[in-house]
Amino acid sequence: MSTTALFFASAFLTVRGHMSMQIPLSRNRDASGNSYAVWQSNEPMIPARPEVCHGLPAESSVRAQNVFAAGSVVSVHISGSASHQGGHCAFWYSADDVTFTKIADVKDCTLSPDSITVQLPTTMPSQCGTRCTFAWTWVPRVSGTCEIYSNCADIRVTGLTGASSTSSVNMDFVDLVARYDQLCQRVDESTHWSSLFMPLILQGTIQTPPSAPSTPTLPTPAPTVGTITQPTPISSSNIRITNQGAGLGPWYYSCYVASANYGLQSVEVLTANGMWFACVESNWGPWTCSMWWELSLPVSVRLTSHSGERIQVDRLITTFADGASFDFGSNFAASAAYEGAEETAHVDTHDDENTNNAWKGWGLQLLSLTLALVAVLSVVCVVRQWRNTETVARKKTQTQMAAVTSSQVGDASDEEDAVEEDVVVEVEAAFARQAGSTETTTLE
Secondary structure, three states: OHHHHHHHHHHHHHHOOOOEEEEOOOOOEOOOOOEOOHHHHOOOOEOOOOOHHHHOOOOOOOOHHHEEEOOOEEEEEEEOOOOOOOEEEEEEEEOOOOEEEEEEEEEOHHHOOOOEEEEOOOOOOHHHHOOEEEEEEEEEOOOOOOOEEEEEEEEEEEOOOOOOOOOOOEEEHHHHHHOHHHHOOOEOOOOOOEHHHOOOOOOOOOOOOOOOOOOOOOOOOOOOOOOOOOOOOOOOOOOEEEEOOOOOEOOEEEEEEEOOOOOEEEEEEEOOOOOEEEOEEOOOOOEEEEOOOOOOOOEEEEEEEOOOOEEEEEEEEOOOOOOOEEEOOOOOOOOHHHOOOOOOOOOOOOHHHHHHHHHHHHHHHHHHHHHHHHHHHHHHHHHHHHHHHHHHHHHHHHHHHHHHHHHHHHHHHHHHHHHHHHHHHHHHHHHHHHHHHHHHHHHO
């Protein structure tokens, strides 16, 4: 378990080693349709991946989350943690992935990667009504060599009138990639701007274009505890959860949570064994869940706001497909004055059941571990008994062989003694005969 955890932690840190734009939803597949991981997008275009948009082709269709109105404000999220102490960021659009027109320059955007806003111009070309490329570039303040980070998203812009601008700032990205060793310019240490992307276009305070008045609808009052003054919600729409990234599945899940009133304190998913698993909020937007226990579709989700209110939807997530979006069907409505002290029954009616499921889950885990341990010990005992039996049999065999060998040696010794006696007798007889012969000769 510890080795697996270290592996995933290492992989997670590697993914976040550099930075890339992930919202608007960026291109994440190569020309062969293979997934292009976040860590690959995080690598610098210059000098590591010298291709416009990392060489990724336009997507077959623009995802619903990447459709914006002309003049609307786009919330941009930059992924990763290596901010390189800020630097010169710029945002662009293009109709052909060659000539890019600057929308705005933002200083030190990597120091606040989840709070960047860019207002789309109303003078974008009519092609953007079908599709165009939204690009991010960044020259970091601190780097080993001169670097330029960049990646792209496919967007569609509605409400364009065909109007054009006569004072646009354009750049040929193909030429930039081809001659980066000559064109790349580090940022000025005092201003944090690079001469590469001059002149600057600073948006200042963004004003959202006025929209046509609509007939107001009265919201349904939320249940309260006692007399509580309800604050003005950030959003009156339902909470939406959107899958983020390729490779989502039973052991890894990542999502964006949008339109949550009062902010999110936690996001939890229910595992297949009935355990609630807390996801981790990254500094670039998504909530990521590197699972200890397996997820099984459909997945239940539980959210807790900073005011302490908790809401839950059972069997909400029905697919792990990237970009799939799910309507939570409700939003946080409790007062921040709660601070979690008095939660009403309507907030989460499943706590007791979930607690029981959690204990059942732990019980099943413990039972499984116990049975596994018993099985291992049984195998160890059988192996030891077999080894003991084999040792006894081997010793018995060795004893018998030693006895046989000793008997054979004894018989051989007896035979040698008998031979020696016969030789002695024959020698004595020979001497006797010789002595008799000598005595006869003397007498004669």
